[in-house]
Amino acid sequence: MLFSGDNHFLKTLNTLLKRYKFSNQELESLQKVKKTEIISLAYTNDGGFDLKTGDYHDEDHPVNYKLRIYYKDPQKNSTKMLVLLPSTTEEFTPEMNAYQLGQSVKSRLL
Structure with a gap:
């Protein structure tokens, strides 16, 4: 799903896509976000x-996500937040399990 362009946010997302396994749902969310204006990206x-x-919370917080993106919703002209990559596998639902990533979705995004 590598993103093209000189935007430093997209370059950072490309690095993260190579480093982590994203679920199908997360990859679809990233497809939508890449078409918007990214305001902030933190991981x-x-x-x-x-x-x-x-x-941000330290390790003791029960539910944490490794990636946070703030972006502009062009339809509502508002800022939205997207968090991805749960820090524990218990937070994955079966349909979001990164290990079940379908080739069709992955190949469309690469």
Whole structure:
């Protein structure tokens, strides 16, 4: 799903796509976000970001996500947040399991 362009956010996303396994749902969300204006992108190896607030928490927080993206929703002219890459496998639902990534989705995005 490598993104083209000189945008530093897209370059960072390309690096993360090579480093981590994303679920089908996460890849589809990234496809939509890449068409918008990305305002902020943050990722971490330690701790993570809260699903509801986007706040960073250390390892002791029960639910953390490794990647947080703020982007502009062009239809509503508002800022939205997307968090991806749950820090534990328990947070994956069966349809979001990165290990079940279908080749059709992955090949469309690469």
